[in-house]
Amino acid sequence: MGSRSVPTPSDSADPARALAFRTHVEPELEVLLRVARTLTGNPADAEDLVQETVIRAFRALERFDGAHPRAWLLTILRHTNMNMHRRQRPDLVEDWAAVQGARPAFGAVGVPIPEDTVMDQILDEDLERAVSSLDARFRSVLMLVDVDRLTYAEAADALGVPVGTVMSRLSRARNRVRLHLRNTATVQGRNR
Amino acid sequence: MITSLRRMLTCHWSARRIQRYLDHDPSALLAPGEVRRLEEHLAICEKCTQLAAEHQALNRALARWPGQQQPDPASLARLHEAVDRLVNQEDE
Numbered sequence: 195m196g197s198r199s200v201p202t203p204s205d206s207a208d209p210a211r212a213l214a215f216r217t218h219v220e221p222e223l224e225v226l227l228r229v230a231r232t233l234t235g236n237p238a239d240a241e242d243l244v245q246e247t248v249i250r251a252f253r254a255l256e257r258f259d260g261a262h263p264r265a266w267l268l269t270i271l272r273h274t275n276m277n278m279h280r281r282q283r284p285d286l287v288e289d290w291a292a293v294q295g296a297r298p299a300f301g302a303v304g305v306p307i308p309e310d311t312v313m314d315q316i317l318d319e320d321l322e323r324a325v326s327s328l329d330a331r332f333r334s335v336l337m338l339v340d341v342d343r344l345t346y347a348e349a350a351d352a353l354g355v356p357v358g359t360v361m362s363r364l365s366r367a368r369n370r371v372r373l374h375l376r377n378t379a380t381v382q383g384r385n386r
Numbered sequence: 387m388i389t390s391l392r393r394m395l396t397c398h399w400s401a402r403r404i405q406r407y408l409d410h411d412p413s414a415l416l417a418p419g420e421v422r423r424l425e426e427h428l429a430i431c432e433k434c435t436q437l438a439a440e441h442q443a444l445n446r447a448l449a450r451w452p453g454q455q456q457p458d459p460a461s462l463a464r465l466h467e468a469v470d471r472l473v474n475q476e477d478e
Contacts, residue, residue: 212473223465227457241461245468252472321447339409340448346413357413365405372440 215255218263219248226267229344229352232337233275243278247271268351324374332367339364393431400427400434408441 226247230240247270251258258266325333338349339360346364350357406414407424416424428435 216469216473220466220469223469224457224462227462227465231457237458237461240457241464244465248465248468248472318447318450321451325448336448337451340445341451346409346411361406361414368405368441368444372444375444376440 211255214260215252218255218258218260219251219267222264222267223248225264225342225344226271228342229268229338230271230275232334232342233271233352243271243275246278247274250274264348265351268348269354272352272354320375320378321371324371324378327374328367328370332363332370335360335363336367336371340368396423396427397431397434400424400431401437404434404438405441408438408445 223244226244227240230243230247231237234240234243247267250273251267251270254270325336328336334353335349338344338352339346344352346357346360349360349364353360403416403420403424406416407421428438
């Protein structure tokens with residue numbers, strides 16, 4: 195952690211560039227950190243990854259059109275992560291994805307919910323066990339969309355896969371976790 | 387017999403759309419006709435309503451995922467400092 199290779203003065207140009215950088219990047223730092231945490235699996239590596247991402251974004255600012263800063267940063271984050279970890283964890287790196295969205299995941303349209311459903315008694319340890327049992331490709335999508343609250347498109351940017359792939363992996367991941375939890379509850383005769 | 391078969395087909399059709407319906411993601415919104423058909427089915431099908439409820443419960447549980455929702459404030463502060471360093475260098 196801490197300071198990394200700061201760009202040289204030759205990277206600098208004018209205050210407007212600095213202002214643009216701050217405007218684009220600062221609002222996304224928290225999202226980047228959450229996504230990086232999901233991608234790397236630990237807070238220290240996540241912070242390093244975001245620091246490196248910020249530096250690369252600064253150097254690449256001239257090539258950014260200003261339209262979708264989150265998507266732009268997530269793409270840089272993905273490439274940075276691949277470069278930093280390709281040698282150690284190619285499979286893991288390949289599959290993790292992206293950012294918090296304004297979309298209210300689930301619940302945008304109300305559905306009557308029986309509060310006594312078995313799934314409403316989910317325990318954290320059961321959930322963690324169910325999620326950890328997923329293949330990394332499925333787990334990463336689930337975490338990015340349902341935990342980090344990215345949209346499908348943002349998750350696709352972070353993982354470098356098409357939106358359709360995000361949707362299919364997400365659907366399968368949720369169904370597997372749901373069935374795992376349902377089976378757990380059935381086996382335990384859940385009345386906790 | 388025909389009614390049961392039709393219901394079964396609608397359950398299958400609905401099951402493939404329930405997550406998109408609940409997510410309401412801008413990349414994959416259901417068409418108004420699909421929403422209407424799905425909601426009509428949910429109003430009469432206990433099995434599909436239960437499925438939707440399970441997905442909602444799972445989503446609520448994942449939203450509480452330990453340690454993930456709030457990044458470490460110190461870590462976030464260091465990242466803001468990193469941005470400051472870059473930007474201040476630009477201003478010099």
